[in-house]
Amino acid sequence: MPTEAQIAGGHKANLNNPNTSQESKQHSKEVLDNEFNGDNVAGAGDNVDKNPGNVAGGLKATVNNPNVSQEAKESAKERLNQM
Incomplete structure (x- = not known):
């Protein structure tokens, strides 16, 4: 089962993929906006202090x-x- 970070990452990748349709990009944008507060989702290692x-x-x-x-x-x- 994919994590929230993986799902959001897939939608972000779709937005930047020149081979996907505008309809698909619009869907990804809506999912990110509605379910992930834009693209604000905790990912692996987010709780670790970063250099x-x-x-x-x-x-x-x-x-x-x-x-x-x-x-x-x-x-x-x-x-x-x-x-």
Whole structure:
């Protein structure tokens, strides 16, 4: 049986898959919004303290990645500023 994190991850992957239909993407977006509060779902290891240097590095990579949406970049910048 898949965990909530796996289900949400599948819907997130579907949203970014260029080979899926707009109807399928809309369904995934609705599931994430309605059942997972956007995409706020606890995943494996979420209760473990994370290395702040690694987190900052990942956020910096997001900000500089040309394949990341402007919205994601802004979110990463905000999180970096809060650290």
